[in-house]
Amino acid sequence: MVVTRFAPSPTGYLHIGGLRTALFNWLWAKKNNGKFRLRIEDTDLSRNKQEAVDAILKAFNWVGMKWDDEVVFQSERFDVYKKYIDELLEKGFAYKCYLTKEELEKIREAKMKGEEPPIDIRKYRDFKGELDKPYVIRFKAPLEGKICFEDGVKGEQCVDAKEIEDFVIARSDGTPTYNFVVVIDDHEMGMTDIIRGDDHLRNTFKQLLVYKAFGWDVPKFYHVPMIHNEKGAKMSKRDGAVDVMEYKREGYLPEALLNFLVRLGWSHGDQEIFSIEEMINLFDPKDINKAPSRFNKEKLDWLNSHYIKNSPNERLEKLLRDDFGVDIINHDRKEILIDELKERVKTLKEMAEEIEKILTPPQEYDEKAVKKFLKDEVLSNLREFLVFLNDKDPKLPPEWHDVMDEFLKLKGIKPKFLMPPLRIAMVGDTKGIDLAALLSVLGKEEVKKRISSLLAKFEVF
């Protein structure tokens, strides 16, 4: 059985790049009728935050990716790790290192500058005694040879053993570190396939050594290139929306986000639109690209508008109410309103704004529009239309259309002397949904009110 996982560290929110990695893992598990598991990597107690965990789980809920079994928290498994660390210590695969933080800092600085470190990081590798000083536990990495593995995306990956240092597996406070616990958990959780960002490629070699030390089977690795920002560099908070939930707040549908993300670094011929079912059926990590890709908001917008168009009105109404505080559930003409709007907006947020704009009487009138369309004779048209409306009772858009037509014929005037001004009276400018639909949504009384308001402001007696 295929078992995959997503293993975020709780740092505040679910990152958009993390979501794509999670999606790939989830799809692959689903496709193979396997399991997709969640593990919170919170070994660094100083950074552990409960709200962060909640935020991540919430994001998963929003996009509808369900994980199997219970969520594993590494912070609750320290005794397990301790056992394995002791085992490595006993078998001579690991050792206590008494180097101080200051000494380590010097080594690190030298490495970054490309200089020879002043102190050998393996100083205590063969030290037999015990010192009454704080220590970390390091893994004894091989001194020579090559370490290799077959990456499912990038092919065979090798590194010279001397490139891999004796890495820390337990801190001086006894807590275990990432490269160690990942292996323990992936093994105990039965992981068969690991799809993760290629920023982990280097770590894989260290992890391989741990697998080997325990004699465990090594899962299949797939290292997927990162998502870059629109400038081509690693995405960071500076780039705006990196928090998945930000997309919810901005009015994106989860399936649009998922569709967008699945096509970032993965493709299936020319296909652009994928339902969740199609993604599951068609996804295969062997089709993941080797090159990093850039985040591209226009494409996301396009997908989102596609999914909005294809959403049932009822769903849209609920989202509008729950997420944007625009409640039109009881509005008589809500179907017309939603039908009109869903065809033209890119986001739910935009839709909510449009609804507000329509349902709220205009506070002001667009200057340019007024100048262009509200000539004196036009105002008298509006006044006459107001009267004309008295013994009419249009309800649906076609009826409103007929009423306007009739009026135009009766007066012998062109549409532009009635329609744009009418629209200005309704919403304050000349842009928006079909006029007949707009009038229908507002209803005759409101239409009259708004015409009167406009006349009151511009009519000169």
Place this chain on the structure above:
RNA sequence: GUCCCCAUCGUCUAGUGGUCUAGGAUACCGCCCUUUCACGGCGGCGACACGGGUUCGAAUCCCGUUGGGGACGCCA
């Protein structure tokens, strides 16, 4: 600095030696539809980073250059 990864339209990508005068999508531009703005329809602009090989033949294979990215923690 060291090691590693990558390289097709602005962007996401198809493409695995001949069917490529390189396909799709998005963005952009134009036309049509339309009282308006959008949507939609149609059309257009637009790329194999460069230089060497290999081959009858290269976007596809090899080498180098350039460019971009990543890793180098008692973070994950």
